[in-house]
Amino acid sequence: MKGTPKEPLIDGKSIFFYPAIVLSAGWTILNILKMIAYIDQLKSESPTCTMSNPNRLAILIPTVLAVAIVKKPLETIGYDTFMKLIPVK
Numbered sequence: 001m002k003g004t005p006k007e008p009l010i011d012g013k014s015i016f017f018y019p020a021i022v023l024s025a026g027w028t029i030l031n032i033l034k035m036i037a038y039i040d041q042l043k044s045e046s047p048t049c050t051m052s053n054p055n056r057l058a059i060l061i062p063t064v065l066a067v068a069i070v071k072k073p074l075e076t077i078g079y080d081t082f083m084k085l086i087p088v089k
Contacts (some may be wrong), residue, residue: 043050
C-alpha cells in the first residue's frame, strides 16, 4: 500500500535481545566444547574416575523415591505461599 510507513526490522526492545541470544548461544557452545575436552583429559589421565559405579541402583532408587516423595508437597507449599503473598485486586 502506498503511503503506509514500513515497520523497522528491529525495534528498540529487541535490539538488545537478539545480540544477547547470539552471545549466550556462543558461550554455551564454548562451554560444551571445554567440557568435552575436560572429560577427554580426565579419561586419559585417570581412567578409574570415569568407570561406572557398581552400586548405581542402590544410589539411584532411593534418590528418585526421595525426590518423588518430597517434590510435590514442596511445590504445593511454595505455590500456596506465593499465592497468599500476591495482593488481591
